[in-house]
Amino acid sequence: MVSTPDETPFYIAAKGPTARPRRTLKHNDTFALVDDHGDVGASPGEPDGIFNHDTRYLSRLELTINGVQPLLLGSNIRDDNTRLAVDLTNPDIYVRDRLVLPKDTLHIVRTSFIWNDMFYTRFGITNHGDRRVDLTLALAFGCDFADIFEARGMRRAHRGTLRPAVVEAQDVQLAYTGLDDVTRATSLHFAPAPDRLTGDAASYRLTLAPHERQSIFLTVGCNDGEQRQSPDFFRGMAQASRTLRRSRRAAIGIGTSSDVFNQVVSRSLVDLRMLTTETREGAYPYAGIPWYSTTFGRDGIITALEMLWCMPALAKGVLSRLAAFQAIEADPLNDAEPGKILHEMRGGEMAKLREVPFGLYYGSVDATPLFVLLAGEYAARTGDDDTIRMLWPNIEAALEWMRVHSAQDPRGFLRHSRNTTDGLANQGWKDSFDSVFHADGRLAEGSIALAEVQAYVFAAKRSIARVARRLGHLDLAARLEIDAAILAMRFDQAFWCEDIGTYAIALDGSGEPCRVRTSNAGHVLFGGLASAERAQRVVAGLMEPRFFSGWGIRTVAYGESRYNPMSYHNGSIWPHDNALIAAGFARYGFKAAAAELFEAVSGAASYMELRRLPELFCGFRRIRGQAPTLYPVACSPQAWASGTPIAMLQACLGIEFEPEQNRIRLVDPMLPPFLDMVVLRNLELGNARIDMALSRYGENVSLQILRNDDGIEVSVSHRRPQATEPPAA
Secondary structure (H helix, E strand, O other): OOOOOOOOOOOOOOOOOOOOEEEEEEOOOOOEEOOOOOOOOOOOOOOOEEHHHEEEEEEEEEEOOEEEEEEEEEEEEOOOOOOEEEEEEEEOOOEEEEEEOOOOOEEEEEEEEEEEEEEEEEEEEOOOOOOOEEEEEEEEEEOOOOOOOOOOOOOOOOEEEEOOOEOOOOOOEEEEOOOOEEEEEEEEEEEEEOEEEEOOOOEEEEEEEEOEEEEEEEEOOOOOOOOOOOHHHHHHHHHHHHHHHHHHHHHEEEEOOOOOHHHHHHHHHHHHHHHHHEOEEEEEEOOOOOOOOOOOOHHHHHHHHHHHOOOOOHHOOOOOOOOOOOOOOHHHHOEEOOOOOOOEOOOOOOHOOOOOOEEOOOOOOEEEEEEEEHHHHHHHHHHHHHHHHHHHHHHHHHHHHHHHHHHHOOOOOOEEEEOOOOOOOOOOOOOOOOEEEEEOOEEEOOEEHHHHHHHHHHHHHHHHHHHHOOOOOOOHHHHHHHHHHHHHHHHHHHHHEEOOEEEEOEEOOEEEEEEEEOOOOOOHHOOOOHHHHHHHHHHHHHOOOEOOOOOOOEEEOOOOOOOOOOOOOOOOHHHHHHHHHHHHHOOOOHHHHHHHHHHHHHHHHOOHHHHOOOOOOOOOOOOOOOOOOOOOOOOOOOOHHHHHHHHHHHHHHHHHEEEEHHHEEEEOOOOHHHHHEEEEEEEEEEOEEEEEEEEEEEEEEEEEEEEEEOOEEEEEEEOOOOOOOOOOO
C-alpha cells in the first residue's frame, strides 16, 4: 500500500542523495540551511537557502577561487548553535597546464551567523605560502523567492515576477512581486566594495603577500530588504553574543556522569533555544527546520509540556500566543470554529493565495484539549494565577468547543473530520492520510475518534478542574470532574480490544474500532485514562519486540497490515512519541520500563550527527555496533524531539512541584543504568533557584542540595505509587 503525491498533497519529496551535508542557523523568523562548505545551491540534495516567513530569500551563494570550488578542511556549528565556521583551502590551480597555485596555500575561514533578519558572513583569506599570491575570489548569488512549499516539492502553475536587480557600488537588491501583490526583496551588502559587481555575482582581485590576511564581508538582508540593524559583522556578532549570555544566566543546567548524554542534553537545550522565537505574545518554540519553522499549536504545546518542569516560562509564551490566535468564528475553509486552537500558521505567498490552506489553519483535533491541559499543568507547576486569570476566557472557549463537539457523538467522544477537502484528512498528531486504518488495512472513514485524543480530553478536564476550584469556579470544576469520570468509563468499553491486548487506535465514523496495535495506546497512559490492569498490559505490549526496536517504540507494531519501518507514521520511531509514552509509564509506576525507553532513545541520539535527535527515524531493530537508520526528509532540529531527553529524565526522576508550599518532591526517583549521577542547576520554583545532585546506589537514589536560594523544601519518596485509577462515575 504505497502512497502517492496525489493522495498526499502536502507530501515532502525526497529528490535524491545529499552531495554535501547541510548545516542549520536560525534566529527568530529567519533561518539558513547551507551545505558544509557554507554554500547555498551549489550541491544537489535537500533544498537549501536563507528563509524568512516561509519564503526563500537566497537560493544561491557559491564561493569560487580562480573559478574553482575550494576544498573543505572542516565545518563546525558552535556548541551553542550561534555560528558556523568553515575552513577551506585551494586545490591545485593550473593555467595552461602550468601550476600557478599549489594546493593548501590559502586558508579561507568562512564564519556565518544570523541575527534578526540578517545573514552575516566573513571570509578571512590567509596566504600561508612563501611568495605573493594573486587570485580572484568570486561569489555567485541569486534568489528564486520560492515559497517553502515550492522548496519542498510542490509545483505551481503560475508564479509572480522577478524584478531586475538593482546594483550599486557595494549593494545589490533582488526583488520579486508575487501573485499576492506583495513585493519581497533581498539586499546584499559587500565590504569592501567588489572589483566587479553584477546582479548575480561579485568578484575580488586580491593580492596577498606571504602570511598576509584579508577579509571580505557579506550581509544578506531579508524581509522586504529592511535592514533593521547595522550590516557591520562585528556589531551584529556582539549583539547576538550579549543576548545569548543574558538568556543563559538563568537557564536550567543539566549535567550527568555520562559525557555522551551530556552532549545529547546540551544539544537539546541549545536547539530549543535556537528554535524558540520571540513573538509579540512571548517566546514560542517553532516546530522544526526546514519545513516547520513557524507556529504549530500541537508541537508548541507538547514541547512546552516536555519542558515544563525545568523551563516553565516557555509554557507561558505558548499559551499566550495560541490564545491570541484562538478562533472566534466559523471558517470552514480553515477548519476554524469558535474556541478552537490553531494548528499551523504560514506567512508565504502560497498561503496568502490559498494554494495551501495553512495561513491560519485550525485542522487539528488535539491542539484544543492540549491547550487546556497545558494551562492546568502550568498553573500547578508555577502557581501563576494571574496569567491563568488572563487566559480564563480562552480556556472557557476551548472547553466549550470540546463540549459542543463531544456532544455530537452518542458516547461523548471528541471526533474530527475536515470541513474542506483541501485540509488534512487525519487531524491527530499522526496526520498522514493513511495513518488511521483497520486491521485489514482499510483506511478509517468518516468522523474519527482517536484514542489519544480522548486521553488528552480526560487529562485536560481533570487538570483544569483543579485550577477552576482554586479560582472559585466550583460548579465548572464539579462538572468537569463528572465529565472526566463518564469519559473514562465509556472509553474503556469502546476502545479496549481484548483480542489484541491494547486499545484501538480509533473508532471510525460508524463506531467500529480500528483494532491495530499502535503507540497511541501509550498516550492513553500519558493522559491517565487507563485502569491499572489495562495499563500493565499496555506497558508489556509496548515493550515487546514487535513494538520496541531497541532504539525506541515504533508508531505501529511489526506485523500490522500497514507496518513499514520507513514510513512517516506507520512503523517509524518518533522521539516525542516515546517521551509521552515514558511519562505514561512513569505515571503508572513502571519506572523500569521508562528507564529502558530512556536508554534506547538516548542511545539513538548518541549516533546522530551533533548528538541531535531528529523529528523521526526508521523503525528497524537495533543491531549491536550499528547506528539507527535515518528518515531522509526528517526535520532536524525539531522542537519536540529536542525536548525528548529532558522529558524522559523528568519521568525517571519523578519531579513534582508544589508552589504554594514552596516544595519540590521527587516521587520514586530512578536513574537508568547509563547514568550514575545527575546534577540540576537553576531549577526554579517561583523566584527562587535550587541546585541539586542525585546519585544512584543500586536501585536507590540519594539527594544532595548544592544551593538553595529561598528555603525550598525538597523531599524524596521511595514508595511505589499506586497506578492511577480513573475516578468512578
